[in-house]
Structures are given as C-alpha cells and as structure tokens.
Amino acid sequence: MPTLNDIIKPVATEFVEFKSRFADEMRDMAKPLQGMLDGHGQGKMLRPILVLLSAAACGDIDDDTYHTAIAVELLHTATLFHDDVIDGAATRRDKPSLNAQWGNKSAVLIGDYLLAQALSHLTKNENRDVILSILEATQCMGRGELSQMHNTTNTANLDEENYMDVIRNKTASLLSACCKTGAMTTHANAAQTEALARYGMHFGMAFQMRDDLLDYGTANIGKPLCSDLNEGKLTLPLIAHLNTLNDSEKKKLVDDIKSHRNMEIIAAAVRNGTGMEYTEHAIKDHTNLAIKQLDLLEQSEIKTALEQLAIYCAIREK
Helix, strand or coil: CCCHHHHCHHHHHHHHHHHHHHHHHHHHHHCCCCCCCCCCCCCCCHHHHHHHHHHHHHCCCCHHHHHHHHHHHHHHHHHHHHHHHHHCCCEECCEECHHHHHCHHHHHHHHHHHHHHHHHHHHCCCCHHHHHHHHHHHHHHHHHHHHHHHHHCCHHHCCHHHHHHHHHHHHHHHHHHHHHHHHHCCCCCHHHHHHHHHHHHHHHHHHHHHHHHHCCCCCCCCCCCCHHHHCCCCCHHHHHHHCCCCHHHHHHHHHHHHHCCCHHHHHHHHHHCCHHHHHHHHHHHHHHHHHHHHHHCCCCHHHHHHHHHHHHHHHCCC
C-alpha cells in the first residue's frame, strides 16, 4: 500500500503551498499566545488534503481553495483542543496535550481563538455556499459531541443506529464538507459536488470506525489505548460485542462500565470477540461506498489518489 505522501503526489506542490500558508497563519497567531501553540496541531492534515484533492478533481486550485483548506484545519485543531479538555486527556499524538501543558482555561480560549480565525478565512471565500457548508458541518459536529456526551450517561440505550448517527455528525460531516467545499471553490457542477460530498461522508464514517477499532488494539496510536471505553463511550466494537451477550451478561457489562469496574477484562473480551471483525466489515462497506461515489469523475491521477486515500485510511494503524 502506498504511503500518504505517495498518494497525494498529484497535489504535492499545492500541499507544500498550503503548509507554507498554514505555517504563516500559526506563526502569526502564536505571537499573542506566547508560544503556547508550538508543537500542537500538526497531524496528518487529512482535511485540507481532501479539500485540495476534491478541488483538483473538478478544476484548478486557487486562493479560495487555500482559504477553505486553512479554515477546516484551524476548525479541526480547535475541536481537538476542546475535546481534550472535555475528556481530560493528558496526551495528544504522544505529546502532552495543550490542556495538560497550559491548563483547561488556556486550551479552551486558544480553541475559541482558532475557531474565530477559521471563520475569518471562510469569509475571504467568494462563494457563500462554501461558508454555509462549513458552518452546517460545524453545527453537526456540535450535535454529535452533545449526543455522545449524553450517551455516556445512558449507555443502556445506545445501539448501532445511534452510534452511526453520532459519528456521522461529529466526524463524517466535516470530512464531507471538506470534499464538497473543495469542489465548490472550482465552481464544479452540482453532480460532481454532491458525489464528492457523499464520498467524504462515507470516508468519514469509515475513518471514525477505524479510530474506534484502533482504540482496542495494541499499536501505538498516539493516545492511551481503550481511552474511549475508560471515558464510558460505547463505540462499534463494544456495541457489536454487547449484541452477542444475553440480557444478564449485557446488564453486568454495562453496569461495570458505569462503575468503572473490570475495564481491562472488558477490553480483552471485546478484543477477542466478534465485535472487532464486525467493525472491520463495516469499515470496508463504507470505504467501498466512498469509492463508488467517484464513478462520476473522469479517470485521472486525482481520482486514483482519492480511491487510494480511502483505502489507506481504512487500513491505517494509527
């Protein structure tokens, strides 16, 4: 399987330009923040990559595309800082989290500041529909996080349909918007735009399920393993495992999670049960559906890159 750098070669020059612009943005912001952002917010940059690839699939990348790519990365980074405060996370990508290093108040305020900067970049976009699409995705993300928080105190009521609704909102909505708005910045036609939006939605569903699967794994994924379980979040591997238990076994397991008992035993049971395989199948289904949406596009290096990116994210190990 090619590496991420191999996959994005068709937009390598544009990605370098994006990173340069984004670095300038972060450097300018870091001045009033007294270096607190140093070493934070540098992940795969998957969301701007999706913006760039989707734009290139439909036309020429321009300033609107770069502004959109910067906005979604700032928005994503802001949500990570806020999430770490909510979850009480001590690390992020094998480093101390912003809240652990500088405190919750600073992390929340910096997240708010990044969000404001993201909105500022969006307003530089000539296409109003781009702004509306990103704002709609932001609303979906908030709904998804609120639903997930509610579900941690109502674990008995969480089923697969509810879980899918949560990840559709909290993760897939923004990835879908990245693809949709990338196409919009090149004035793509409605059919191309909607096809790429659907690609991003299925891509995002598979991406989040892969994250949830890796949480039960053994590889170094940049955060403590089984952190979702320890926070009381019931993700698909656990939900699928629960569905194999009888009522009394299910009740005991849910009670143990609520009381934070036997967590290592529960994690091992999920790891050795059928829930992992079930999740793998769900990831594969959504990955195939994502790739299917690209049938509308002409065969090209960009289309191949989008196909390979979906596969790469579906089988990644961190």
